[in-house]
Amino acid sequence: MRILLDTHTLLWAAFDEDALSPRARRLIQSPANEIIVSAASAWEVATKYRLGKLDFAQDLAENFVFEVTTAGYLLLPISPEHAQRAGLLPCDHKDPFDRMLAAQAIHENMPLLSNDSQLDVFGVRREW
Numbered sequence: 001m002r003i004l005l006d007t008h009t010l011l012w013a014a015f016d017e018d019a020l021s022p023r024a025r026r027l028i029q030s031p032a033n034e035i036i037v038s039a040a041s042a043w044e045v046a047t048k049y050r051l052g053k054l055d056f057a058q059d060l061a062e063n064f065v066f067e068v069t070t071a072g073y074l075l076l077p078i079s080p081e082h083a084q085r086a087g088l089l090p091c092d093h094k095d096p097f098d099r100m101l102a103a104q105a106i107h108e109n110m111p112l113l114s115n116d117s118q119l120d121v122f123g124v125r126r127e128w
Contacts, residue, residue, distance in 0.1 A: 002034045003027055003127065004076065004105045006114030007041040007097060014071070015056060021128050024113055035073045036110065040100040042068075082107055091121045 005013070005028075012019040013028055020028070028035055042064040048054045049061035060067045068075060078100065086096070086103035093099060102122035105112040111127040112119060119126055 001027075001032070002036055002108070002110040004036045004038060004101065004108070004110050004112050005041070005073070006101055006112055006116060006119075007044045008116070009113045010037055010041055010068075010073075011045070011054070011057060011060075014060060014067070021115065024115075024128055027113060027127060036076050036108075037068045037073045038076045038101055038104055039078045040097050040104070044097040076104060076108070078104070079107075089122050093118065093121055 009020070009024060009028075017025065027033055045054060045057055045064060046061045049057055054061065065075065082100065082104045085107050086099040089099055089103060098116070098119060099122075101112060101114075102119055102124040105124050106122070111125040113127050115128045117126075
């Protein structure tokens with residue numbers, strides 16, 4: 001199964017595995033699954049690091065592609081179709097990173113591994 005990681009899930013997998021649910025940990029560690037990380041997460045991590053909100057994630061912020069691929073994850077670029085779907089998603093959810101991740105999960109027909117129930121307003125298939 002292909003699974004898209006929410007940014008906080010990526011951060012927890014890298015820096016605080018105990019914050020993951022047992023199911024999330026199993027899904028990430030299973031060799032049967034392809035773990036996908038969005039370019040939106042690179043943007044979010046770099047932005048939050050620059051703003052001083054992710055001081056612990058310097059290596060990830062500055063070497064995102066290397067760190068993610070070294071962990072065995074696959075990268076998902078943002079396509080025009082993803083951007084269009086993110087912009088057209090209903091509701092007033094303002095977080096552009098959440099909107100993009102939800103749009104990508106829906107467009108690519110894969111679950112989003114996230115503990116954020118606020119994403120459910122988009123109709124995304126969410127696992128945790």
